[in-house]
Amino acid sequence: MPLKSFIDVPRESHFPIQNLPFGIFRPRTGAARVGVAIGEYVVDLAALEQKEHFALGQDRQLFSTDSLNAFLALGRPAWRETRAILQHLLAADTPTLRDDSALRDRVFYAQKDVTMQLPARIGDYTDFYSSYHHAHNVGTMLRGPENALMPNWKWLPVAYHGRASSIVVSGTEVRRPHGQIKPPDTSAPVLGPTKSLDYELEMAFLIGPGNSLGEPVAIDRAIDHIFGFVLMNDWSARDIQAWEYQPLGPFLAKNFCTSISPWVVTLEALEPFRKPLLPQDPAPLPYLHLTNDFTYDIHLEARLQTAKLNVPHIITRTNFQSLYWSISQQLAHHAVSGCNLQPGDLLASGTISGAAEESRGCMLELTWRGANPLKLPNGETRKWLEDGDELTITGWCEEDGYRVGFGEVAGRVLPPL
Ligand code: MN
Numbered sequence: 001m002p003l004k005s006f007i008d009v010p011r012e013s014h015f016p017i018q019n020l021p022f023g024i025f026r027p028r029t030g031a032a033r034v035g036v037a038i039g040e041y042v043v044d045l046a047a048l049e050q051k052e053h054f055a056l057g058q059d060r061q062l063f064s065t066d067s068l069n070a071f072l073a074l075g076r077p078a079w080r081e082t083r084a085i086l087q088h089l090l091a092a093d094t095p096t097l098r099d100d101s102a103l104r105d106r107v108f109y110a111q112k113d114v115t116m117q118l119p120a121r122i123g124d125y126t127d128f129y130s131s132y133h134h135a136h137n138v139g140t141m142l143r144g145p146e147n148a149l150m151p152n153w154k155w156l157p158v159a160y161h162g163r164a165s166s167i168v169v170s171g172t173e174v175r176r177p178h179g180q181i182k183p184p185d186t187s188a189p190v191l192g193p194t195k196s197l198d199y200e201l202e203m204a205f206l207i208g209p210g211n212s213l214g215e216p217v218a219i220d221r222a223i224d225h226i227f228g229f230v231l232m233n234d235w236s237a238r239d240i241q242a243w244e245y246q247p248l249g250p251f252l253a254k255n256f257c258t259s260i261s262p263w264v265v266t267l268e269a270l271e272p273f274r275k276p277l278l279p280q281d282p283a284p285l286p287y288l289h290l291t292n293d294f295t296y297d298i299h300l301e302a303r304l305q306t307a308k309l310n311v312p313h314i315i316t317r318t319n320f321q322s323l324y325w326s327i328s329q330q331l332a333h334h335a336v337s338g339c340n341l342q343p344g345d346l347l348a349s350g351t352i353s354g355a356a357e358e359s360r361g362c363m364l365e366l367t368w369r370g371a372n373p374l375k376l377p378n379g380e381t382r383k384w385l386e387d388g389d390e391l392t393i394t395g396w397c398e399e400d401g402y403r404v405g406f407g408e409v410a411g412r413v414l415p416p417l
Contacts, residue, residue: 005017013040015039020038021036022228025115028114034064048107067120072227076224116169116263120343122344123345124341124346126162128158128348130325134350134352163255166257170262174256174412176197179253180240194238194239200232200234201351201362204229208226211341213340216287216336217332220290225331225341228264233391235257237252259410262407269404273298276292290328300395301318309380313376313377327347387413389412394407394408
């Protein structure tokens with residue numbers, strides 16, 4: 001018998017009692033605080049904390065704050081305890097909240113009545129490049145199929161350090177960026193708005209407890225440092241990227257905006273959806289080898305809404321499971337130099353593409369650098385995103401009778417200044 005709540009949760013909801021993702025919300029009146037989503041509601045953890053429903057050490061202000069960072073730093077025992085308390089309080093046969101309408105009025109908000117903020121103060125942000133099919137497709141465009149993958153790709157999870165200050169929460173509009181672009185028929189570059197704005201369908205995880213500077217994290221302890229996942233759109237300007245990226249990688253092409261979904265789905269909620277990691281050949285070096293390493297079965301979609309389309313059109317259908325490198329490998333590699341990860345750091349997967357054409361996670365691949373424009377149901381075509389287009393990424397896991405979902409990350413493109 002699956003766990004049930006006294007809150008009515010529709011079957012297709014992303015937020016049943018099995019999920020309970022954490023986020024930061026602001027009610028119409030009052031300060032931002034920590035909440036957990038269930039069905040169409042938010043549970044106010046600050047209100048529950050004041051009623052002493054949580055006993056997580058001495059800190060009585062853990063949830064009356066506008067970021068998850070303090071909670072993230074506590075680590076998995078505190079996360080598990082909080083989740084257990086919440087699942088108990090929300091269960092169909094627990095009267096504490098169910099039968100106390102005054103307490104319920106103080107604790108529950110309708111999601112439509114609150115504003116979601118970034119879940120954490122993100123100090124540092126890293127973006128990996130862990131999808132084999134994405135790396136292979138992009139490498140094929142640049143170097144041909146024989147040299148698609150660089151020699152290091154199957155030995156280490158390639159990444160770059162991104163820009164944390166321009167990470168925004170879902171719903172924030174994205175301004176078409178300016179940068180240097182080098183037209184093929186001229187010898188000098190020009191400064192101008194990008195003509196090839198793209199999305200990248202990604203997921204990203206938030207770091208819990210960090211590691212000290214100089215002290216690597218063993219791969220069998222990597223998971224202790226990971227709290228949970230959000231959806232991410234790594235907005236990218238391909239023409240700026242093409243001119244600037246050698247030899248140090250992307251810079252302005254990706255530092256203008258990165259969008260994430262507001263609800264953080266915990267590894268506890270994702271546990272039923274673990275799958276074995278795909279085989280790796282060559283075998284990774286010992287510091288990247290984890291017996292029974294795993295990934296998750298998470299269905300992911302991107303949909304495009306133009307000013308003229310009646311309904312959004314799904315342009316990517318893919319799965320997190322197709323990634324080559326695991327989250328444990330990404331974290332262990334990140335820290336093997338002694339780099340100190342800190343609570344609230346964000347580590348992203350890279351664009352998630354599968355083998356099928358419809359599973360390509362960005363327009364660069366879907367249109368093969370603009371050579372095969374997307375055809376939309378109303379006759380419109382797209383090589384890249386246009387001003388006014390809205391791109392939304394969603395994702396969920398599914399079991400008998402319920403979904404553990406991530407909500408969505410959406411953003412609309414504004415014309416350049
Ligand atoms: Mn990316």
